[in-house]
Amino acid sequence: MKIQGFQKLTLLDFPGKTASTVFTGGCNFRCPFCHNSDLVVNPASFPEIEEKEVLKQLERRVGFIDGVCVTGGEPLLWDVSDFVKSVKAMGLSVKIDTNGSFPIRLNQLLLSGSVDFVAMDIKNSPDRYPETVGIADFDVKPILDSVEILKSSGVDHEFRTTVVKELHTPTEMEKIGQWLEGEKRYFLQGYKLSDGVIDKSLNPHSSEDMHKLLETVRKYIPNAQLRGIE
Numbered sequence: 713m714k715i716q717g718f719q720k721l722t723l724l725d726f727p728g729k730t731a732s733t734v735f736t737g738g739c740n741f742r743c744p745f746c747h748n749s750d751l752v753v754n755p756a757s758f759p760e761i762e763e764k765e766v767l768k769q770l771e772r773r774v775g776f777i778d779g780v781c782v783t784g785g786e787p788l789l790w791d792v793s794d795f796v797k798s799v800k801a802m803g804l805s806v807k808i809d810t811n812g813s814f815p816i817r818l819n820q821l822l823l824s825g826s827v828d829f830v831a832m833d834i835k836n837s838p839d840r841y842p843e844t845v846g847i848a849d850f851d852v853k854p855i856l857d858s859v860e861i862l863k864s865s866g867v868d869h870e871f872r873t874t875v876v877k878e879l880h881t882p883t884e885m886e887k888i889g890q891w892l893e894g895e896k897r898y899f900l901q902g903y904k905l906s907d908g909v910i911d912k913s914l915n916p917h918s919s920e921d922m923h924k925l926l927e928t929v930r931k932y933i934p935n936a937q938l939r940g941i942e
Contacts, residue, residue: 713736713787713790713791713792713795714736714755715735715736715737715760715762715763715766716736716737716755716758716759716760716761716785717733717734717735717761718732718734718761718769719732719735720769721776722781725783725807726778726805726807726829729777729779729805729807730776730777730778730779731777731778731779731781731805732769732770732780733781733782734766734781734782734783735748735783735784735785736783736784736786736787736790736792737755737758737760737784737785738752738755738784738785738786738789739752739784739785739789739811740811741811741847742846742847743844743846743910744846744910744911744914745876745909745910745911746909746910747904747908747909748784748785748908749908749909749910750908752784752785752910755785767795767798767799770802771802774803777804778804778805779804779805779806779807780799780804780805780807781807781808782795782796782806782808783808783809784809786811786814787809788808788810788814788817788818789814791817792808793820793821793826796808796821796827797824797826800826806827806829807827807830807831808821808827808830809831809833810830810832810833810858811832811833811835811845811855812832812834812854812858813854813855813858814854814858815854815858815861818830818858818861818862819861822861822862822865827867828867829867829868829869829870830862830865830867830869831869831871831872832859832862832869832870832871832872833871833872833873833874834855834859834871834873834888835855835874836873836879836880837884837887837891838852838855838856838887840879840884844879846910859891859892863895869897870898870899871892871895871897871898872898872899872900872901872939873888873898873899873901874901874902874903875900875901875902875903875916875917875922875925876903876914876915876916876917877916878913878914878915879914880925882924882925885900885925885928885929886929888929889928889929889930889931889932889933889936890932892932892933893932894932895933895935896935897935898929898935898936899937899938899939900922900938900939900941901938901939901941902916902917902919902938902939903915903916904916904940919941922941923941926938
């Protein structure tokens, strides 16, 4: 497991919990709107932090934090099983952020009982995945498998989409709604302009349009919400 970032305290990354966040380096996607693009495109620019040192830091924080969020990059590029078992042994909850492209590893983690919450990115409707993840010949089947694994897992989870004006129209959001129909937690996150993104030509939807897209999704997922949008 390659750790290339550690945040001692977050109130945002793990719903309902005070947590620390561990960032892994590297990703198999090249999403043009990625806000952690440095970890994706140039992970070598970040020093690697030894796993045992992070575990020591976490052990010192037991009693001050409730859990640990493992994010990236894409954490499931790596075998995170031993790390999350060590975290659970401290009495801390574990959240994994993933793009869903490693369904076998995801399923193994869920079956192990070492993960309490999963947040999976839904990049777009299945037919627009290649364009949205920046890989022309991308096979969407692992994504479909991961969605089904989470739906049937019994483990708390959420799905979320970063919504970009050039990539997500009402048609795409309708298809996503149909795909995730009946899910308890689905969030639309507004894309934010940043110097760190891969493609700086992309634009956010207006707040008004985000609310309209939310209503499209709510036909299928009544509890869908906006995140970070007024």
